[in-house]
Amino acid sequence: MDNSRVKAQPTSKGLLAIFWLYVLIPLVWGVSNTITQAMKLFH
Amino acid sequence: MSSVMNEGSSPAYGPAPFFSKEATYAKPGFSRWMVPPAALAVHLCIGQAYAFSVFNVPLSRVIGITESAPDDWKLTTLGWIFSLAIFFLGISAAFAGKWLERVGPRLTMFTAACCFGSGFLVSALGIYTHQIALLYLGYGVLGGIGLGLGYVSPVSTLIRWFPDRRGMATGMAIMGFGGGAMIAAPLSVALMNTFKSATSVGVAQTFVVMGIGYFVSMLIGSLAIRVPAPGWKPAGWTPPTTASKMITRNHVHIDQALKTSQFYLLWLVLFLNVTAGIGVLGQASLMIQESFKGSVTAAAAAGFVGLLSLFNMGGRFFWASSSDWIGRKNTYFVFFALGAVLYWLVPQLGASGNIALFVLAYCVIMSMYGGGFATIPAYLADMFGTAFVGGIHGRLLTAWAAAGIAGPVLVNYIREYQVAHGVTGADAYTMTLHIMAALLVVGFICNLLVARVSDRHHMSEADVSSLAGNASAAH
Numbered sequence: 001m002d003n004s005r006v007k008a009q010p011t012s013k014g015l016l017a018i019f020w021l022y023v024l025i026p027l028v029w030g031v032s033n034t035i036t037q038a039m040k041l042f043h
Numbered sequence: 044m045s046s047v048m049n050e051g052s053s054p055a056y057g058p059a060p061f062f063s064k065e066a067t068y069a070k071p072g073f074s075r076w077m078v079p080p081a082a083l084a085v086h087l088c089i090g091q092a093y094a095f096s097v098f099n100v101p102l103s104r105v106i107g108i109t110e111s112a113p114d115d116w117k118l119t120t121l122g123w124i125f126s127l128a129i130f131f132l133g134i135s136a137a138f139a140g141k142w143l144e145r146v147g148p149r150l151t152m153f154t155a156a157c158c159f160g161s162g163f164l165v166s167a168l169g170i171y172t173h174q175i176a177l178l179y180l181g182y183g184v185l186g187g188i189g190l191g192l193g194y195v196s197p198v199s200t201l202i203r204w205f206p207d208r209r210g211m212a213t214g215m216a217i218m219g220f221g222g223g224a225m226i227a228a229p230l231s232v233a234l235m236n237t238f239k240s241a242t243s244v245g246v247a248q249t250f251v252v253m254g255i256g257y258f259v260s261m262l263i264g265s266l267a268i269r270v271p272a273p274g275w276k277p278a279g280w281t282p283p284t285t286a287s288k289m290i291t292r293n294h295v296h297i298d299q300a301l302k303t304s305q306f307y308l309l310w311l312v313l314f315l316n317v318t319a320g321i322g323v324l325g326q327a328s329l330m331i332q333e334s335f336k337g338s339v340t341a342a343a344a345a346g347f348v349g350l351l352s353l354f355n356m357g358g359r360f361f362w363a364s365s366s367d368w369i370g371r372k373n374t375y376f377v378f379f380a381l382g383a384v385l386y387w388l389v390p391q392l393g394a395s396g397n398i399a400l401f402v403l404a405y406c407v408i409m410s411m412y413g414g415g416f417a418t419i420p421a422y423l424a425d426m427f428g429t430a431f432v433g434g435i436h437g438r439l440l441t442a443w444a445a446a447g448i449a450g451p452v453l454v455n456y457i458r459e460y461q462v463a464h465g466v467t468g469a470d471a472y473t474m475t476l477h478i479m480a481a482l483l484v485v486g487f488i489c490n491l492l493v494a495r496v497s498d499r500h501h502m503s504e505a506d507v508s509s510l511a512g513n514a515s516a517a518h
Contacts, residue, residue: 007070007071008070008071008072009070009071009072009073010072010073010074011072011073011074011076011077015077016076016077019077019080019081019267020076020080022080022084022263023080023083023084023087023219026087026226027083027087027219027222027226029226029229030222030224030225030226030227030228030229031356033225033229034225034349034352034353035353037345037349038347038349038350038353039346040343040345040346040349041339041344041346041347041349041350041402042346043343043346
């Protein structure tokens, strides 16, 4: 194959940030809910 | 025929089918940091399986609504849904491994999305028509297959993108499996509360929403996933030039891996680590309440279980990442040695009334339980190379399915035996925990016996070149 014909497409930093937020927001929400529940142990 | 060349540039041989492996080769400039969220988009969904128990009580009141009616499903009947799902997770992961390596992660993840999403929809139909067989077929069979395919599909891709940090990369994805339940549990409760009415417990509607939501999220993951082009390596990274005894630079074929003692030793390593952890995880709430009668309420015990979930999830990332520095074998030595000591000490900590140390011991135990899951793919890659690591990992996951049966059965059987012989309260767990400590000692020995795979099992250079050649030609 001729690699020179493959066009470079650098990943957009914005897209990268959005994609990470897409998975981290629900994860953080779930973790914070669990922490709230876990706090009952210390009450 | 390839994709990388053909997408957006002058096609040389015509476009590769969108779901083919060739279509997922990354173009120059693609950031490998796009791959972990793609994997997480799948693992955060399938991690819902650990939260399935929130549906048990509502599903047992589909007809009676406020309480179980005579025609309602019994909890024992409903328990089979989850058991079937875990069984089919193990079966699909084991048998689809070869297919996964051939077709690539995108089609596997897409298939997982279809199975997992449709599993919810078929189950919803089962609730509407009150046919338990549809729930078994839906969540149990279809959902289970989706779980298995979804679990293994991004792992080998991550290992190839992060040859310098294999443990951290797989730890991130498998951490998502632990975190998925933390999202699903409150989400399920919120949705059921939204949909419930005087005539419905709201589970069927919740299943429809979750099925569609999970399908879309997993679809996004499958569309975003990319595999590195043949010969790609991280900028500025050079593979170690000195040969490491426990990290091979060769590759073992998936079928050949099953002929090595290392595969079975690692199977036992995972099986024993999971058996010990899963056995006490299901009993944790009861155990802390009986160990600290009067000072730990049911609500506090629920908090304890939540805390264990956090350590289970965090341990997946922490231990797998640590294994990049201290080595996989040493990481499992820590799991087995420290685990055995802690399991042995927990009854004494309970008897001494020291809640803080009791909780801390359990948290460390659970972190190592999660860490065991997350570190094993990198351990396999070190031992068998990366060419077939996804498929080999899938076959090794049968250890998880076996431990899922052995752990709870062992704990329940020992406890019943103890109670039948007049042992009561927290004392009924002492023997259980000591037997778990003994299992971890056996695991330590199995890990000790793991040595490098003999050269006779390695693929020949011609075979490896042929694999790479196929990929290059496609690329």
